[in-house]
Amino acid sequence: MQQYSAAQDGSHLFVVDPCSYTQRRDAEGAAIIGCEVPIAGETLHFQIAVTAGQVRLADLVPAARQLGDAISRRVVERAAAEKYSIPCGRGCSACCRRYLVPVTVCEAFALTGQVLAAEPPESRRIQRRLLLAARRIMERQPPKLSFDGSGTCSDTDLAATSRWYEQIDVRCPFLEGDCCSIYAARPVACRQHFVHGSAEGCTGHSDDAERLPMPVQMADVLGLVAAELESAAVEAVPLPLIPAWCDLNAERGLRTWPAVVAAETLARTVRQAALEGMREVSGVC
Numbered sequence: 001m002q003q004y005s006a007a008q009d010g011s012h013l014f015v016v017d018p019c020s021y022t023q024r025r026d027a028e029g030a031a032i033i034g035c036e037v038p039i040a041g042e043t044l045h046f047q048i049a050v051t052a053g054q055v056r057l058a059d060l061v062p063a064a065r066q067l068g069d070a071i072s073r074r075v076v077e078r079a080a081a082e083k084y085s086i087p088c089g090r091g092c093s094a095c096c097r098r099y100l101v102p103v104t105v106c107e108a109f110a111l112t113g114q115v116l117a118a119e120p121p122e123s124r125r126i127q128r129r130l131l132l133a134a135r136r137i138m139e140r141q142p143p144k145l146s147f148d149g150s151g152t153c154s155d156t157d158l159a160a161t162s163r164w165y166e167q168i169d170v171r172c173p174f175l176e177g178d179c180c181s182i183y184a185a186r187p188v189a190c191r192q193h194f195v196h197g198s199a200e201g202c203t204g205h206s207d208d209a210e211r212l213p214m215p216v217q218m219a220d221v222l223g224l225v226a227a228e229l230e231s232a233a234v235e236a237v238p239l240p241l242i243p244a245w246c247d248l249n250a251e252r253g254l255r256t257w258p259a260v261v262a263a264e265t266l267a268r269t270v271r272q273a274a275l276e277g278m279r280e281v282s283g284v285c
């Protein structure tokens with residue numbers, strides 16, 4: 001079995017939760033990299049703990065999830081305080097049936113490693129669903145996505161992909177009933193997908209759901225971090241294709257970097273993305 005994580009528990013690199021005794025204890029003796037992210041009129045202060053050692057791309061994912069979740073929480077709280085209704089939550093799944101989720105290179109390795117490491121019956125069940133979805137996608141050839149220098153895909157490309165995906169009618173292979181079977185480890189694109197209005201609007205039967213703008217997209221951030229570490233172009237992998245993609249790119253999943261270099265790149269890229277997001281909001285180019 002291919003192991004794409006150098007530190008199986010992700011402990012070389014994590015965001016310190018000031019409320020978690022275990023994390024504070026684990027961070028003792030670790031280097032701390034500060035990360036200040038301006039969001040929604042305030043600055044969020046994070047500390048990324050880094051122990052000596054090497055990390056693979058997959059090892060960046062837990063910290064990216066923590067940062068993305070904290071940013072999303074702040075944005076959702078702010079929207080709720082402004083009386084927007086945010087209907088999103090666990091078990092609400094119309095979006096999982098309609099959108100093809102773009103997965104960053106780091107997450108492709110992390111999720112594939114997780115599927116392979118699951119108990120055999122569960123692992124086989126998910127691999128089979130991924131395979132069926134991938135086959136349907138490849139039979140119906142998706143439109144090509146292109147990314148600009150900041151790692152962002154154009155709205156036109158995304159809209160074309162969404163239309164195509166709705167037509168081929170493939171639900172996410174991780175969806176079981178109405179629940180995400182990997183909820184705690186779902187991709188950052190899913191974690192940061194919120195709407196305001198009504199969940200009915202996500203079924204396509206009404207217009208009453210509008211995407212909540214997210215000033216920092218962790219999918220873009222992780223894409224840029226991987227591209228910088230690998231000296232390569234930004235890439236995104238359609239979720240059902242991750243096992244096949246990882247097979248083809250296995251050696252990339254085994255490459256390592258000093259944990260401190262990876263953490264500094266992550267911290268700098270999140271901050272830069274937040275500053276760019278602020279400039280866009282204020283109209284400054």
Ligand code: SF4
Nearest residue numbers: 088092094095199202
């Ligand atoms: S985006 Fe829509 S379908 Fe998805 S969780 Fe939110 S309300 Fe539910």
Ligand code: SF4
Nearest residue numbers: 096172174175180190
């Ligand atoms: S990974 Fe989970 S949250 Fe994301 S689309 Fe699939 S089922 Fe939905």
